[in-house]
Amino acid sequence: MDKQMIDDLVNQVIRELEKKDKCLQVEASGRHVHLSKEDAQQLFGTDTLTPERELSQPGQFLSKEKVNLIGPKGSFKDVAVLGPLREKTQVEISMTDARALGIPPVLKESGDLTNCADLWIQYKNKMIEAKSSAMVAKRHIHMTPEDATHLQVQDGETVAVRVYGQRQITFEDVLVRVNPRYQLRMHIDYDEANAVGLGKNTYGKIISTGEREKA
Amino acid sequence: MDKQMIDDLVNQVIRELEKKDKCLQVEASGRHVHLSKEDAQQLFGTDTLTPERELSQPGQFLSKEKVNLIGPKGSFKDVAVLGPLREKTQVEISMTDARALGIPPVLKESGDLTNCADLWIQYKNKMIEAKSSAMVAKRHIHMTPEDATHLQVQDGETVAVRVYGQRQITFEDVLVRVNPRYQLRMHIDYDEANAVGLGKNTYGKIISTGEREKA
Numbered sequence: 001m002d003k004q005m006i007d008d009l010v011n012q013v014i015r016e017l018e019k020k021d022k023c024l025q026v027e028a029s030g031r032h033v034h035l036s037k038e039d040a041q042q043l044f045g046t047d048t049l050t051p052e053r054e055l056s057q058p059g060q061f062l063s064k065e066k067v068n069l070i071g072p073k074g075s076f077k078d079v080a081v082l083g084p085l086r087e088k089t090q091v092e093i094s095m096t097d098a099r100a101l102g103i104p105p106v107l108k109e110s111g112d113l114t115n116c117a118d119l120w121i122q123y124k125n126k127m128i129e130a131k132s133s134a135m136v137a138k139r140h141i142h143m144t145p146e147d148a149t150h151l152q153v154q155d156g157e158t159v160a161v162r163v164y165g166q167r168q169i170t171f172e173d174v175l176v177r178v179n180p181r182y183q184l185r186m187h188i189d190y191d192e193a194n195a196v197g198l199g200k201n202t203y204g205k206i207i208s209t210g211e212r213e214k215a
Numbered sequence: 216m217d218k219q220m221i222d223d224l225v226n227q228v229i230r231e232l233e234k235k236d237k238c239l240q241v242e243a244s245g246r247h248v249h250l251s252k253e254d255a256q257q258l259f260g261t262d263t264l265t266p267e268r269e270l271s272q273p274g275q276f277l278s279k280e281k282v283n284l285i286g287p288k289g290s291f292k293d294v295a296v297l298g299p300l301r302e303k304t305q306v307e308i309s310m311t312d313a314r315a316l317g318i319p320p321v322l323k324e325s326g327d328l329t330n331c332a333d334l335w336i337q338y339k340n341k342m343i344e345a346k347s348s349a350m351v352a353k354r355h356i357h358m359t360p361e362d363a364t365h366l367q368v369q370d371g372e373t374v375a376v377r378v379y380g381q382r383q384i385t386f387e388d389v390l391v392r393v394n395p396r397y398q399l400r401m402h403i404d405y406d407e408a409n410a411v412g413l414g415k416n417t418y419g420k421i422i423s424t425g426e427r428e429k430a
Contacts, residue, residue: 095409096311107381107412138382160385166322167353169410170375170385188410194310195384195403195410197322 022151022206024141026163026186027056028193031097032080033067033121034090039130043067043123049083056185057142059084069093069134070120070127073102088113091121091134094189098136108135109175139192140175141206142182151206154178161186163204166197170207237366237421239356241378241401242271243408246312247295248282248336249305254345258282258338264298271400272357274299284308285335285342288317303328306336306349309404313351323350324390354407355390356421357397366421369393376401378419381412385422 037047049063066078069091076097090113098105103117117134120127141161143151153159155178162170163186174186186204188196196202252262264278281293284306291312305328313320318332332349335342356376358366368374370393377385378401389401401419403411411417 095412096405105409162387168387170387171410172377172383172385190311191406191409194320194406195386197310 023203024143024161024184024186024206026161026165026188026198026202026204028190028198029092029137029187030080030190031069031076031091031093032082033069033092034082034086034088035121036087036089037085039089039121039128040085042128043121043126047085049081049085051083055082056183058181058183065123068122069101070122071101071103074100076101089121089130089133090116091119091130092137092189093134094191095136096191098134101134103134105136106134107138110135110137110140136189137187138173138175139171139186139188140177141184141186142177142179143184144180144182145178147182147184148176148178153206160207161204162207163188163196163198163202165193165202166199167195169196171196171204238418239358239376239399239401239421241376241380241403241413241417241419243405243413244307244352244402245295245405246284246291246306246308247297248284248307249297249301249303250336251302251304252300254304254336254343255300257343258336258341262300264296264300266298270297271398273396273398280338283337284316285337286316286318289315291316304336304345304348305331306334306345307352307404308349309406310351311406313349316349318349320351321349322353325350325352325355351404352402353388353390354386354401354403355392356399356401357392357394358399359395359397360393362397362399363391363393368421375422376419377422378403378411378413378417380408380417381414382410384411386411386419 041047051061052064053062061083063081063083065081067081069076069079095105103119106116113132116132118131119134121130153176157176158173160170160172161174256262264280266276267279268277276298278296278298280296282296284291284294310320318334321331328347331347333346334349336345368391372391373388375385375387376389
């Protein structure tokens with residue numbers, strides 16, 4: 001049996017155990033930008049991003065391009081741009097970031113860009129005003145339809161997840177997002193990661209609706 | 216019946232209701248410094264702080280004196296100094312702050328200064344090195360012995376508290392601190408406040424040990 005085969009087996013066992021225990025890996029998302037084709041063209045003079053490394057969600061990547069975010073009160077340099085390009089530009093920040101930038105911390109589900117905050121995005125000698133682009137993304141879990149069946153949850157549902165960090169928290173209002181292309185992961189921002197004292201390989205466990213009502 | 220009497224009655228009713236529902240008000244603590252007599256003398260040339268306004272815990276006050284915190288990677292200007300003076304200097308920061316300062320985020324119970332992080336405290340042309348002074352204070356609830364009886368908890372116990380912020384969380388590992396001089400309040404840092412979307416007058420509810428075990 002070669003190394004690849006052993007790795008595959010180990011991963012499969014872990015995956016099955018995760019489902020049994022309703023466990024899932026929790027990752028912290030730093031501030032980042034998704035750009036539209038038009039905005040990428042404006043900033044970089046091309047509508048193609050250069051991948052630097054792959055992210056946990058299949059097809060998603062960190063690009064070599066970095067941009068500056070500028071608000072009325074503050075700014076952040078060299079902020080990650082994630083690929084591939086999207087239909088609309090979306091800037092994801094934490095509440096702490098919103099305060100530093102001096103823009104309202106608008107809590108939104110990713111993709112819902114109505115009434116988001118405005119800010120400027122700068123790359124070298126180019127600057128665009130990204131109107132209604134900046135949000136604090138709601139914490140969420142990516143999963144496949146198969147995961148959803150095993151975990152007994154549905155797309156769009158909100159669940160409670162107990163996360164076993166340095167100072168334990170049960171996050172409620174965690175949005176379930178189901179897509180065949182997703183990999184099972186819970187995503188929280190750095191405020192949330194710090195609140196729970198998230199370390200590497202920190203796991204969470206979905207607490208079912210029935211169990212929550214008892215609590 | 217005069218206004219004061221009405222206010223007193225309203226407060227008493229709220230207090231009784233809070234006890235009944237195990238509810239308590241949640242406050243966010245920003246980064247702040249408690250100084251020893253010696254360190255205050257070093258920095259300000261006097262061992263007396265000038266009160267600016269009272270805080271929710273009786274006897275505690277925000278002083279007019281502000282200091283700068285300096286770490287290996289970053290610094291914060293005009294940080295609050297709380298009075299009265301204490302036996303030892305203690306600097307309370309969030310995990311986000313620790314990262315910005317470039318010091319380890321040491322999670323500690325207030326008062327336990329063993330193996331805390333080092334930093335410098337500056338006031339005008341004075342600088343002291345505050346060895347083993349900086350901590351991320353564990354979230355906690357101040358209460359009187361009477362509150363503890365009503366809430367059926369004990370000094371030193373950790374409880375779970377569901378906080379009704381913009382994005383609801385049940386904070387576990389919340390330390391109960393009982394003292395006749397305390398006023399009933401839960402204190403969290405800004406990472407935690409942002410993680411739960413804390414607003415003004417946000418309340419939490421203690422979830423008893425029995426209820427937690429069911430969840």
